Amino acid sequence: MAVSLRRRLVWQLLALSAILSVALFVAVRIGAERASEVTMDAILGAAAQNMAEELRVSDGGVGIDVPSGTFSMLAAMGEERIFYRVDVGQLTVTGYEDLPLPEKVPTALVPVFYTVPFRDAEVRIAAVARSVRIEKTLRPALVLLGQTREGQRSIAAELANRAALLGMAVFLAAIPISLFVARGLIRPIDSLAEAVERRGPRDLRPVRHPAPTELLPLVTALNRFIGRLRGTLSQTETFIAEAAHHIRTPLAIMRNEAELALRQSESEAARDRLRRLIRGADDAARSAGQLLDHATVLYRAEQADLAKIDLAEMVRAVANRLHAAAEMKDIDLQITVEEPLPAEGDAVLIEAALRNIIDNAIKYSPSDTRVEISAHRIGKNGEILVMDRGRGIGAASPELLKRRFRRGENVADVAGSGLGLTIVAEAAEAMGGHFELFAREGGGTCAKLLLPLS
Amino acid sequence: MRQVAFAAVLTLLASLRAAMGFEIEDDLRFGPPDATPLEILSTTDFVILEPVITAYLQQNPARSLRYVVASSQEVYRAIAEEHRAFDVVISSAMDLQMKLANDGLATPLPAEALRGLPAWARWRDLLVAVAQxxxxxxxxxxxxxxxxxxxxxxxxxxxxxxxxxxxxxxxxxxxxxxxxxxxxxxxxxxxxxxxxxxxxxxxxxxxxxxxxxxxxxxxxxxxxxxxxxxxxxxxxxxxxxxxxxxxxxxxxxxxxTLLRTALIPKSANEAEGAADFIRFLLSDNGKALIARGAGLPAIEAAAFDRNTHLRPIRLDPGLLAALDxxxxxxxxxxxxxxxxxx
CATH class of the missing domain: 3.40.190.10 (Periplasmic binding protein-like II)
Known part of the structure; x- marks a missing residue:
């Protein structure tokens, strides 16, 4: 399973801010320490030079005024400890005799700085060279002035800690920010997915949802795929329609011939066979018709041809057209249509739906019964009810019956393709309506088709 | 040459004196004799610190205490050269005390005792003024x-x-x-x-x-x-x-204004007890008792605000210059x- 984009983004942003805060800490720590060291070295060097300038030769030997003010100031920043040593020749004149000497002898102008451990502390020392004339000989003199740097270090450490705190704050702030950013980045993908998800099952139009540039390749690929799918689908449907059409014509010829033969045949056995042949041809023609209907519905659902229609008028027309079939079984078609029901829809689709409902009702009704057909307005919808006294839907769920090539368990003796209810349901859905099938009180089935009115 | 000879004499003198040990002016002992005493080395006559020490011993009856008085030079020598195991050193010689602290011979004092003290009354956490x-x-x-x-x-x-x-x-x-x-x-x-x-x-x-x-x-x-x-x-x-x-x-x-300062030497045996004693000296009660014994104001910043002519001698390494x-x-x-x- 691939890692979630959002999680990856959040982790990367977090890692970045963690690295940044560590870098900030290190940079401030090093920077502050170096900057303060440079500054304090400059002060220490100046103080050492100042002290060296106090070296004087008098009758008694070498004298020096150790400047207490300078010591105070050197110690003031961070309460440092002060050490010093004054050497003339090889002799320590004053100060700490054990204060370590520099490895490199300083020149007269540039102090030498070095750090040594001394009396349990790290001491930064500035060494300055001078020469003094004692009894007509020039003697080299060395002034060492040292200070601890604990205060400076603690100030630098505090600065660095503050920087680290800041970095930590940035890091913590990065969590919600990166979540927010991740959500913002993922949102177009989500909305695109939602737009595709929201489409009807037959909606194969190209995706026109606005998408960021980065997602355009995906959208283009998706659209190309949809295009191919549509091509394949329409090819299949065209093929089915063609096939159904091509089957219907020879079937009709076959039926006519069989009927002629029936009329002319004397043998009862042959007549029986011919009747079965005719019924078989009828069933085959029906199935072919339904296949054609189904293909039409699928095609139309995609590219509905909307026009102003009157549902009431259509119900009446379809019922009348099936009158002959009903009469053959002595079924009374009772049509109750009171008012015009104007709607906007695809006449072919709605007609296919109506034809299949009524045809079904006739088909599953026993002889000498009544099929009641009514159409009226309920709120914004037109409700078309087709009720029979047939065998009902049995134990099968109505939803299941609406699926393609599904038939009820109680209809094995009646020929059928299992497409009729599918066509009705698909047509209803394409028109924004609804189809329901339920058992009728007192036996039989009630089919309810709801279609929006204009 | 003359300097070398001088240094040699000094060294000889120093070693002679070291052999004899530092000179003591007074050596007093209080509290139960069998307990390990808290050893205080001081330049201050016992009379002046008597009220505060008596109060401290009353508060800690199990504690015994030795109070040794010596001159400021001798006090410095006892710690810096002889590394005597005194627990608290109290001296009016600010420069010598500063040198002890600066040279790393003092250990940190209890932080909570130093809290609230003005900056002039202490140096780092090593040296603290107990009387002015x-x-x-x-x-x-x-x-x-x-x-x-x-x-x-x-x-x-x-x-x-x-x-x-x-x-x-x-x-x-x-x-x-x-x-x-x-x-x-x-x-x-x-x-x-x-x-x-x-x-x-x-x-x-x-x-x-x-x-x-x-x-x-x-x-x-x-x-x-x-x-x-x-x-x-x-x-x-x-x-x-x-x-x-x-x-x-x-x-x-x-x-x-001279500050009498206290420190705990590195050579102390009873650093805990010393910290406790310093805490007592710096408590409000302790300061009041020191003030009563010395007849002097306790360490308080307000004294300097009220009397602007009072200048505390700066307790910082500037004092080292005086010792040079x-x-x-x-x-x-x-x-x-x-x-x-x-």
Whole structure:
């Protein structure tokens, strides 16, 4: 399973801010320490030079005024400890005799700085060279002035800690920010997915949802795929329609011939066979018709041809057209249509739906019964009810019956393709309506088709 | 060559003295004899710290305590050179205490005891002031004529001495900075703070001023009338005497304030007990008891806010300069030159 984009983004942003805060800490720590060291070295060097300038030769030997003010100031920043040593020749004149000497002898102008451990502390020392004339000989003199740097270090450490705190704050702030950013980045993908998800099952139009540039390749690929799918689908449907059409014509010829033969045949056995042949041809023609209907519905659902229609008028027309079939079984078609029901829809689709409902009702009704057909307005919808006294839907769920090539368990003796209810349901859905099938009180089935009115 | 010989003599002297050990003036022991005592080494007479120590022992009956008194030099030597295992060192020699702390011979004091102390009353967490006392001018009876007002600045003091040279001839007393560590510290601070110090030294020299090792001797001579003026006398000694004998004056151009400081040496055996004792000294109760014993104000920043002429001697490594052998030598030469007129 691939890692979630959002999680990856959040982790990367977090890692970045963690690295940044560590870098900030290190940079401030090093920077502050170096900057303060440079500054304090400059002060220490100046103080050492100042002290060296106090070296004087008098009758008694070498004298020096150790400047207490300078010591105070050197110690003031961070309460440092002060050490010093004054050497003339090889002799320590004053100060700490054990204060370590520099490895490199300083020149007269540039102090030498070095750090040594001394009396349990790290001491930064500035060494300055001078020469003094004692009894007509020039003697080299060395002034060492040292200070601890604990205060400076603690100030630098505090600065660095503050920087680290800041970095930590940035890091913590990065969590919600990166979540927010991740959500913002993922949102177009989500909305695109939602737009595709929201489409009807037959909606194969190209995706026109606005998408960021980065997602355009995906959208283009998706659209190309949809295009191919549509091509394949329409090819299949065209093929089915063609096939159904091509089957219907020879079937009709076959039926006519069989009927002629029936009329002319004397043998009862042959007549029986011919009747079965005719019924078989009828069933085959029906199935072919339904296949054609189904293909039409699928095609139309995609590219509905909307026009102003009157549902009431259509119900009446379809019922009348099936009158002959009903009469053959002595079924009374009772049509109750009171008012015009104007709607906007695809006449072919709605007609296919109506034809299949009524045809079904006739088909599953026993002889000498009544099929009641009514159409009226309920709120914004037109409700078309087709009720029979047939065998009902049995134990099968109505939803299941609406699926393609599904038939009820109680209809094995009646020929059928299992497409009729599918066509009705698909047509209803394409028109924004609804189809329901339920058992009728007192036996039989009630089919309810709801279609929006204009 | 001369210097080498001098150094050798010094070393010899030092080793001789080290062999003998540092000199003790007083050695007192309190509390249960079998307990390990908290050892305090101090320059301060026990009398002055008696109230606070008594209260501490009452509060800690199981604790025993040894109180050793020595001069400031000896106190320094005991710790710096002999590494004696004292637990608390209290000394009025700020410079020597500073040197002990600066040279890494002190351990940190309890942080909570230092909290709230003004910056001038401590150095790092190693050295803390437990008492402050002004360095004052004392005028004995007869120093002033009936209509004269006592001097309030060094300038006025100079004028008084100059105008009445006969009256003060041989009757001015001050520390001998060559002998007394405290005297040298005061003189060095005086020289730092004002130019009048040198003129004062000249005037005192011209009038054959007497030089003393200690405040107490000066006060004794003032009481007997041998002296009329005592310059740079420790306040605690001056206050200890009745005000009737002489006048104690805090000069208003500035009055140095000496800090008695305490530290815990690295060589301490009872660092815990020492920290506890210092905590007690710095508590409000402890400060009040020290103030009662010394007759001096406790360490409080407000004292300096109220009396702007009070200058605490800065407790920082600047004090090391006063200890520098060569610097000291130069200063004393200059001072002698001022005091001794041809």
């Amino acid at each position: 006392e002004p360095v004052v001018l004392i005028l004995g009876k007869g120093a002033l004529a009936a209509q004269e007002t006592p001097p309030s600045t060094r300038r006025e003091l100079l004028a008084l001495l100059r105008d009445n040279a006969d009256r003060f001839e041989g009757k001015i007393g001050s520390y001998d900075p060559a002998v007394s560590g405290a005297g040298y510290l005061f003189a060095a601070q005086d020289a730092r703070l004002s130019d009048t110090f040198w003129r004062l030294a000249e005037v005192m020299g011209r009038m054959n001023a007497r030089l003393y090792c200690c405040s107490s001797d000066m006060i004794d001579d003032l009481r007997t009338g041998t002296l009329l003026v005592g310059y740079n006398v420790l306040g605690s000694y001056a206050m200890a005497w009745a005000k009737d004998d002489f006048q104690v004056i805090e000069l208003e151009d500035y009055t140095l 052998r060569v610097t000291r030598q130069r200063f004393l030469e200059e001072w002698r030159a001022a005091m001794v007129q041809p």
